[in-house]
Amino acid sequence: MKRLAVLPLALAMAFSAHAASTTRYLIISENAGKQIGQQIVEHRDDGMTKVSFTYKDNGRGPELTEQFRLGADGTMTEYAVKGNSTFGAVVDERFTRRGDHAEWKSTSEQGEKIVSGAAAYLPLNSSFEVQSVAIAALSKAADGKLALLPSGTLSQSELDKVEVAGPNGQKQTVRLLAQTGVGLSPSFYWATEGANPRLFGVIIPGFGNMLEEGWQPAAKLLAERQKIAEQKMLTDVANRLQHPLSGLTVVRNARIFDSDKATVGQPSDIYVLRGRITAVLPAGAPVREADNTIDAAGRIVLPGLFDLHGHVDRWSGALNMSAGVTSVRDMGNDNHQLQAMLDETAAGKLLAPQVVPAGFLEGESPFSANNGFVIKDLQGAKDAIDWYAERGYPQLKIYNSFPKAILKDTVAYAHSRGMRVSGHIPAGLRAQEALDAGYDEIQHINQVMLNFLAKPDTETRNLNRFVLPAEKVADLDFNSKPVKDFVAYLAKKQISIDPTMATFAFLKQRDGDINEPYASVASHMPPDVARGFAVGTMKIDGDAQLKRYEKSYAKMVQFVGIMYKAGVPIVAGTDDIPGFTLHSELALLVKAGLTPAQALQVATRNGARYTRTSNERGSIVPGKLADIVLVDGDPTKHIEDVRKVSAVITRGYVIYPSEIDATLGIAPFVTAAPQVIKTSTPVAGIYGGSNDGARARIDTTARKRD
Known part of the structure; x- marks a missing residue:
């Protein structure tokens, strides 16, 4: 869903009675196998x-109408879109080009530019038909590139070609295209052949597909071919950006963050062999026959960071690695896609963090999220739990439409299979009732706040679950007995809370303002990505409502601090852009009243504790996995320094964020990285002895955006 929601999408409801041609695309959910949307394109005379x-998926989705006209070069000379975005924000955007003069205006920005030659305007919200226009324009470009407005360059390459069968025995050949230059990962489209190609369909693994009506049976074949082509690209990325550490490696002169005490120790040397820590000794201790050394040069060294609320895909690993996130708890995915990604990561074919999966369990309703298993009854819930338990899932996540009548028995069965249980609060219940049924954890600060706001008949499976807290938390008295009693209960039962404050900052974002979690990274991002940070998500009517929403959000952040100080376990999760948003979540924990060191403790020790991986992760001690993050500055004093990751060691590889940044078109947060120095002969001396070892070669990859 996330990937579909951020791709250009949009469209129009009224059609001329004398249309030259009309093409209808159906959007089909992969898990449920049902239609959840459509795109209708009318080309008029x-x-x-x-x-x-x-x-519509998960009780939300965009509704957009769009119209445009093309120039002689195949790019748009006029364009307009209206409607509402996924979370209800008003969409109203226009673009015109007259000769060399282009201008545009939306609810979040306006601008103009003198441009010569073909150039494609990139709307902030649009339909996939905008991609269809780009496909045709790029097919005519000799170099496979097209200038973008306001800025950037779109590139396109062909990866595969296959014949598909459709209605009434029709057959046609379609091509798999990869477009780069928009966003932080490639986008894949299936297009027709010929002098004027157009979009045939979109396959989004784990979510579903959008294909021309009547050609839906081709989805399986296209998905299989796309996976093979995409895997070749991903394997190449993994081979280029993951540098194996063969033999014994010593990370010397490291100031280790002790995640149990939330303090930084004296300089130490960390010994790593086959992906595990074998020893931690005082800096300068004799090293015997080390194969590699990495001089931390007094840097702070953190245990690998945890994101306890991710929804991983095959391209998100680079962003996590660049941010020092070596473990992600996946909180809802297509089951078979996730299993395949786990296998690919284990085989070294995927640049990815270690994933701790949480089984997703939803009930049937018009608002259902179509991940994991969608069940009807208790037996279906037990069957799903068995499937997850047999595959080693340590946790179950229950979602909005889950039948409340079977909640307690479902939780008990999950506990009997050794699984923790967490989730959203099923519609018709308050958080306290879910805890009484046995919940061990609650996802999202809005789900916590709804405990004091929702009534038995409140519909919380639609946008109400966002609007109600934004409207009402401003007036909530945190000193009232119900609130204090609830916090005391959380602390007594040690119910962990996954607040995802960074993602909920959208509740109070005004169109045109950069959303708070992205303010520190916007200047580092590619231009099109930075543009998106200023697009509002919620429908906010005027200054008075904005101030109310701002007050409500500020109180939600405050409440996280209240819970932490009362002894309620807090974990750090994002449910947003991988990697960088975790840093923003830690900054918000500091804003809530934690010290920077305590926030880092939440993202390391608590991460391991509430994924049940403390025996392997969460601290830098002998015997544990060598998940090690070298950071410039001192994030234990200044939390923003956690963004300055210079190197990451995980799964037996060393990974350099500067290389990842260059690949993704991101301006680096650090420029100097500690190099691997290979020792050519056995050594028995201080720091491994000889300085004659050659530095490991670093291949800086070309920027994808160009």
Whole structure:
């Protein structure tokens, strides 16, 4: 869903009775196998194209209408889109180009530019038909590149070609195209052949597909071919950016963060062999026959960071690695896609963190999220739990539409299979009732706040679960007995809370303002990504409502601090852009009242504790996995320094964020990285002795955006 929501999407509901041609695309959920949306494209005789796009999943989705006209070079000369985005924000955007003068205006920005030659405007919200236009324009570009407005370059390459069968025995050949230059990962589209190619369909693994009506049976074949082509690209990325550490490696002169005490120790040398820590000795201790040394040069060294609320995909690993996130708890995914990714990571074919999976369990309703298992009854819930338990899932996540009548028995069965249970609060219940049924953890600060706001008949499976806390928390008295009693209960029962404050900052974002969690990273991001940070998500009517939402959000952050100080376990999760958002979550924990060192403790020790991996992760001690993050500055004093990751060691590889940043078109947060120095002969001396070892070669990859 996330990937679909951020891709350009949009369209139009009214159609001319004399349309030159109309193409209808259906959006089908992969897990449920049902239609959840559509895109209808009408090409009119007067040269105007009108599009209508809508989809609904998990009680939300965009509804957009769009129209545009093309110039002689195949790019848009006028464009307009109206409607609402996934979370209800108003969409109203226009673009025109007259000769060399281009100008645009939306609810979040406006600008103009003098441009010569072909250039494609990139809307902030649009339909997939915008990609169809780009496919045709790029097919005519000799170098496979197209200038973007306001800035950037879109590139396109062909990865595969296959014949598919459709209605009434029709057959046609379609091509798999990869586009780069928009976002932080490639986008894949299936297109027709010929002099004027157009979009045929989109396959989004784990979510679903959008194909021309009547060609839905081709989805399985296209998904298989796309996976093979995509895997080749991913394997190449992994081979280039993961540098194996063969033999014994010593990370010397490291100031280790003790995640149990939340303090930094004296300089030490860390010994790593086959992905595990074998020893931690005082800096300068004799080293015998080390194969590699890495001079930390007095840097702070953290245990690998945990993101306890991710939804991983095959391209998110680079962002996590760049941010020092070596472990992610996946909180909802397509089961078979996730299992495949776990296998690919274990085989070294995927640049990815270590994933701790949480089994996703939802009930049937018009608001259902289509991840994991969607069940009807207790037996279905038990069957799903058995599937997860047999595959080693340590946790179960229950979602909004889960039948409340079977909640207690479901939780008890999950506990009997050795699983923790967490989730959203099923519709019709308050958080306290879910805890009474046996919940061990609650996801999201809004789900906690709804305990004091929702009534038995409150519909919380739609946008109400966001709007109600934004409207009402401002007036909530944290000193009232119900609130104090609830916090005391959480602390007594040691119920962990996964607040994901960074992702909920959208509740109070005004169109045109950079959302708070992205303010520190926007200047480092590619231009099109930075543009998106200023696009509002919620529908906010005027200054008075904005101030109310700001007050509510500030109180939610405050409440996280209240819970922490009362002894309620807090974990750090994102549910947002991988990697960088975790740093923002830690900054918000500090804003809530934690010290920077305590925030780091939440992202290390607590991460391991509440994924049941403390025996292997969460601290830098002998016998544990060598998940090690070298950081410039001192994040135990200044939490923003956690963004200055210079090197990451995990799964027997050393990974350099500077290389990842260069690949993704991100301006680096650090420029100097500690190099691996290989020792050519056995050594028995201080720091491994000889300085004659050659530095490991670092291949800086070309920027994808160009």
